[in-house]
Amino acid sequence: MPRSDTADLSAALNPWFAHAARPLPWRAAEVSPWAVLVSEFMLQQTQVARVVPRWEAWIARWPTAAALAAEPPAEAVRAWDRLGYPRRALWLHRAAVEVVERHGGEVPSALDDLLALQGVGPYTARAVAAFAFGMRHPVVDTNTRRVIARATLGQAEPGPPSAARDIATMSALLPESDAAARVFNAAAMELGATVCTARSPRCDVCPIATACAWRGAGHPSYAGPRRAVQSRFAGSDRQVRGLVMRELRAAHRPVPRDELDAVWSDAAQLARALAGLVDDGLAVAGDDGALALPDA
């Protein structure tokens, strides 16, 4: 069925992407589905500039899922270094094992198979299917959500994320052909990341400015429900976990409990952090209370 005029954003967005797209390494033609999967794991809640060097090193060391799966998860967590959310490193390792065990070492292209992998959710599954395999799926990340909110809804910010609703919305905007859909998915993300940014959108250089409902309405401020405010990091359990993980990565042996006690003065909070890390599988406790990265 035909789409409305406002839905035809691809006419302006796709040509823009052809010349404005950043030359990100995982967009190169010869990049494998595995390398794309690795990039998507790293890009979850993490800026492109911080991911690029980690991704280069990771792919050089583990060019296939089998190569990563053959090593202990501790090596993955260590190589993840300070990208943040180290559970992603653990999950990427598990996903590599699952790819080897279920799919003969080849990253699957089917959405259901991708979604079944550890650490792969609605965004990552569609991103891999679309960008690594050229399949026509709506891909919605935080950038795309903001672009849609502004261009088609006329709002400064998208409402609270809802995977089902976001996917349906993007599906209605997606061009018919596989090739155009693939470019449109990437272009919407790129526009949100480089032009239609959260803080200071550059409408003066936006390729869809004349079609943008938000701009047309005079950039009204957002009045809808705000997304929950992220709790303060300083003094949080997350900070303590981060400090502990830094010790575990640096030590290529179990770290005695008395050394861990030195990283945080609040004993109760430290104990909570350690228990959480063990529960997540990021740390393994020995009989003497020493902690180490997981070997298996």
Next chain:
DNA sequence: CAGTCGTGGAA
């Protein structure tokens, strides 16, 4: 559904 989970760049 709301909370939780790292780290650092940019305004």
Next chain:
DNA sequence: TTTCCAAGACT
């Protein structure tokens, strides 16, 4: 300096 928020997923 402080605050926002970033190619999300899991519980």
